[in-house]
Amino acid sequence: MIASSIIEEEAVERTVEDVVCTFCGCCCDDLIVSVKGNRIVDVRNACALGLSKFLHMNENRLLKPKIGRSTSAKDVSLSEAVDVVVDLLKNSCYPLFYGWACTSCEAILLGLDLAEALGGAVDNTSIVCHGPTILAGQELGLITATLGQIKNRADLIIYWGCNPVEAHPRHMARYSVYARGRFIEGRRMRKVVVVDVRRTPTARVADLFIEIKPGYDYEVLSALKMLVRDLDLEVDEVGGVAVSKLEELADMMVEARFGVLFFGTGLTMSRGKDKNVEAAIELVRYLNFKTKFVLIPMRGHFNVTGANEVFTWRTGYPVSVDFSQGYPRYLPGETTAVDILRRGECDLFFVVASDPVSHLPRRAVEHLNNIPVVALDPKITPTVYISDVAIPVAYTGIEVEGSVYRMDTVPLRAKKIVDPPQGILSDVDVLKMILERVGGRM
């Protein structure tokens, strides 16, 4: 301890600029990271969430590959762990590869190779956050823009069912409400509307806050669609909102020169799910007959968007791909991870860069009682804790570089800032080792 602090004292501090933040879908690329020796000591420009990730990355880390669940786990070498994983994979008939939220596109591509080589199913975490956005996009198409369009042009900003103050803390300052662009000089040239079921911290900055009854987004969006199309409503109140207030909002939308509807899991996870997003898309379609309007999903984990992009270019489908017939197949409800788990269909669960044990419904993950679980993660997550084999990997975007996509599909290169702990490889390298051993193409 003393020795290492002396080494640190002596080490020269260096700073790495324009670092891409690896926390949320904003992927802010202006972080300034100070490094002493091989340790990150300070991160400037980051929000509380990003800062926490950088500064606490080494806490509770998985440092050795392990075999066995929780307390009966024992440390093994990487090659032993890989041997076991390869054996498990070779003996499986229908493995499910899941995760891919917090890693690079390079790793995701290897995950697809692996799933294809083994005839398994592969899904990414976006299915349980903005999966409905994708489903709605397949139905109608998304009407979207990169965030710079908002920064430079948007005079009406609507946050619907999302709470950037807590989930995307720099979103408003960097990309929307407070940002200065070519045609918009800042907050006073924009109107801000928040629609939510509770008065979130985001709602406090709004010019207009509309509180709707939980689960009534679809009704409210339908009513807005009617109003924007100049059709009459017979009711006085929709989803707990007075029609007069909706008329106010509809007028604001139509009168905007460039409007944007940012929407979050308030739409995608509440009843109606993808149909809520479809209603939002249809509303924006009609708005485009009168003015310029776009919508942008507030994507969560830093590279979920990248997972969708990689899945789409390789397999044609953005999520939930089943290779059991030798080619990509996709049907929500059938090839989606939660449904495969719910029906207890997979005979192996392979998790990379995410924590399904914490974030999927318990009734679905209970199937993990019956089948082997393999996890690749930098940290000891609950999923790692209960997995039969866990292999530590380096942090993408901190310890290894890689390609990532921001929430608006702008591609970025995440940087390497420090070295990973001794003996720990990137998930790309580990996946390559496994792929080679199961007879996949490289």
Added chain:
Amino acid sequence: MSGKGRLKVVLITGRSVKQGVSKDVSKFFDEYSEAITTCEMNPADIEVIGVPNGGYIDIVSPYGSITVQVKSSSDIPRGVLFIPYGIAVNTLIPPDTEGTGIPRSKGLEVFVTPSNKRVSDVRSLIESIGGVR
């Protein structure tokens, strides 16, 4: 529909700063456990249930039940219970996806009652899922 001490509410899950900040430290540290086992409700509803602010409640859905601490917040409308994403609340969420692949994590109807149990232990929730052997 809801007698004294028992209330039917709509469950909303979401991100909170505390949950977000602590999840990348460790999901085994108290701070995170605390973040994901603390729910927010309207003060009037808390009064109906009959627990003090900071007291404990059981949340029951058809799929499971958990015990959490309740905090009063006037930003939450009546009839709504907000709790951050995490393993605790996922005990309550239905596994059916209605053909969309995504379970309904917001807007589920649940019952809350005062509790004299301890707050759900995150570690034992994890172990019970993993069938630790």
Added chain:
Amino acid sequence: MGKPILIRNGIVYDPMNNIEGEVMDIAVKDGVIVEDIDERGAKIIDASGMLVMPGGVDIHSHIAGSKSNIGRLLRPEDHRRSYEPRTATTYSGVGHSVPSTKVTGYRYARMGYTTVFEAASPPLKQKHTWEELNDIPIIDKAALTVMGNNWFIMDFISQDRIEDAAVYAAWLLKATKGYGIKIVNPGGVEAWGWGGNVFDLDEQVPYFGITPREIVEGLCRVNSILNLPHTIHVHVNRLGMPNNCWVTLRTAHTIRRAFGGGRFLIHITHCQFSGYAGSTWTTLRSGAEYIAKYVNSVDHVTLDIGQVVFTDTTTMTGDGPLEFRLFQSLAGKWANADVEVETGAGVVPVRYSRRSYVGTIQWAVGLELALLVRDPWKVCLTTDHPNGGPFTAYPRVVSWLMSSKARSRVMEKANRRALKYTVLPSIDREYTFTDIAIVTRAAPAKLLGLRRKGHLGVGADADIAIYDLDPRKVDPSSDYRIVRRALRRAAYTIKGGCIVVVKGEVVEDISGRSIWVDVGVPDDKIGELLKEVKPRFEEFYTIKLSNYPVPEDMLIESTPIRVNPSI
């Protein structure tokens, strides 16, 4: 690169070297075509009775990048209709009109194509384009960089700072590993940022004090200053609207008017979509005759046809307002994706029906352009994949070009009223094999400035297509079906000296080169300009300047072509 190859007794069509159906041997060593090789240890391909051509070169095809991926995302139904299972050598994939990456490469290779240019990539998203191009196997690829609505380019041109525009363009190409200057609906896509459009050459672009004419002329000057291997590649204003052939002609002519020809050239891409006369959709007429007449009379204009094929396909373009209009008339799916500071994009699925009046006119316009422009060196065969139809339809298009009988067969079932307003029924020109070799290989390679592609001379890349088709025995005019079938599945495709396709099946899954243009503008000149640009760059964009460029190590087999600009 494999061992040396000797292709024996093939019937060779190599228009760039004036070889027209000569029976000869072609030797390949170390990935290039050589004078001769030692036959011992060489792989001998008996090509007697077979047609041998350089590997196909596609000058304009949307195969990779943000909007292709939006197209894929939008169309699960398109994927279910066409899929290829994994084999011992190939990956699986899906997609009829927007194929996934792996099968895109396989399908091109199966048709004997070895080089494909992604037609439009916004610089901000060019990392995405390269990631997809990296995943497309076998073929060599490059991407054209969209600049026609770029704020910095427009600002420099409107301030008469042409040299700075040139330096900025050079940096853009270098930073994004782009190949050439693509202009999409100049000014119109910027106006689409406000939901508007620009409809003519002299209309003002809102807030920029510039007109499409100035953008096209300015970028043409930039192109010439930078000495780029390809000309400016222009998707004109009003594309896809009735009566747009006049804008097309004015756009082409403005180059001549401003510069008087010489090195100042223009490539009008997917010209079919901008070759309409008649003022409304119901009175739509073909404008191909007017365009062909002009192109025949000048030598600064080239074009690719953007042929429409009767099928279900997916349109995608940087021309956001165009896709919105298309959506208004079709009311189906519509995706829009504006890109800050640079461009937009839109995707709309369409179905071209031969029973439809408009569909038939569109089909005829493409073929009329190809048949009425006399010099095949000015024409490239494209379907503007997937806008006019997927690239897998090229053999069909070839059959229409080579056989008036094949055209008549279509016309029998096409919309009769539409045919009355086209001249196609009266055209009896039929392409020869040399013509086909020109429009599918030699001309695109020449226009793109690819010296080692599109021909079979010594020193050329060993990209060779061999088709099981004896041009001496098959009369394409009557046996167009045989031609079509042969072109669909090459007997052999050789890419960079490696046999990748045998009898229409992929036998080797290799990766192709990533070609880009490294403009030799001095670093200090670029540095100086970027210093000035940086504050504004970071005000307008949402990413830092330093995170904008595509690092060269992202490219598989990076192959820069160095050019020396006159700066």
Added chain:
Amino acid sequence: MRILFKPITPFKIPVDLSPITPDNIDGMDISEVRSLQVMVGSKRRRVDEVFSIEVADEGGEEIDIVFMGDFSRARGIGSKMSRGSITVKGSGGVRVGEYMRGGRIVVEGDVDHWLGMAMRGGSIYVKGSAGSYIGAPPKGSSKGMRGGSIVVDGDVGECIGAYMRDGSIEVRGSVGLFPGLRMLGGTIVVYGDCMGRAGARMRDGRVIILGRVGSVLPSFQIEEVRPSVRGVRERLDGPFYVFQGDLSEDGRGRLFISKPSNPELEIFEKFL
């Protein structure tokens, strides 16, 4: 001919049963049937490696397939069938009767999502409950159910009859949200309750609900009260509130909602 298929061991991973249909088996002798191949997870297996097969009845022109056991992990039972019949003595899994054109399927247990996906004809009868997207086209496509009839005795999920153009769906139990989503024609009858949003974005067709409805979308307008309405094979007694919609999509569909079951809808009567 009646053939019984019984899994040798219960399915633990998905099994694609789409090759075992009367159409495919027609004209085969029993040894050919045994050598048919099905996908078990990612592995190709002969049918007789997976099932014990028994010919119960040699007679009869028609082929009658009986699946005995739990098929909740099966996929595509009765896929594209056009004749004969399939009986599942147990549960049926996903995509039962997808692209069906004729014949009859009876499932004695429950089925999962996508029952009768993009069905064209024939009939399906499920004695248990069913999942979501009954008769709906697969994602991305807009060609839904075009004919035939589906009857489910139990409860069903969401979005039943999405993009339906013709044919009928009858549910004896209750339905989730969005019955008749984007419907273009045909009839849906719900004998139980409906969670709400019936007929969302429908253009045409009829949705009849005899139980309670959660709510009526604001984009529907009341037209009249009718004493009774024609169901699929019988007249249904009401009275019914008749709504027209979905007006936000210029639809002319009809929503029939039982008046006795929904007293709170009385407020709409003032618009009549």
